[in-house]
Amino acid sequence: MTYVVTENCIRCKYTDCVEVCPTDCFHEGPNFLVINPEACIDCSLCGPECPADAIFADKEVPPEQSHFIELNADLAQLWPVITQTNAPLANADDWVDQTDKLQFLER
Template sequence: MTYVVTENCIRCKYTDCVEVCPADCFHEGQNFLVINPETCIDCSLCAPECPADAIFADNQIPPDQAHFIELNAELAEVWPVITQTGQPLAEAEDWVDRGGKLQFLER
């Protein structure tokens, strides 16, 4: 099992989850984070740290977010690892909990 970052992270990119990850499995894009399924150790520490509630175990992911399992794996191959927290995006509070954000994902 692995953990997966879902749509609610897009245009928010809170990094509270990164600091608690003992496996350094987070990768950073312009406006989204992903978890590398190859390095995730299923410790579950990241999920409760996410202010946007965007992280789920792959076997508990909402059905409408299942495509993020493959997206996390794909983008983890090309985005750099992130190991320290940073500031969320300036518009994070305006975008958290909005649906339909996949179209705004910057690859």
């Protein structure tokens, strides 16, 4: 099993989850984080740290967001690893609970 970053992270990009990851499996894009499923060891430390509630075990990803499983795997191959906490994006608090944010994902 692996963990997956879902839609709530888009345009927020809180990085609290990155600090607790023992395998450095997070990758950073312009306005979204992803988890590399090949590096994730299913430790479950990241989920509770996410202020946006955007991280799920792959078997618990809401059905309407199941495409994020493949999206995480694909983008992890393109984006650099992130190992330190950074400030969230400007207006992150305004975006955190918005829906239909996939259209705003910057690759």
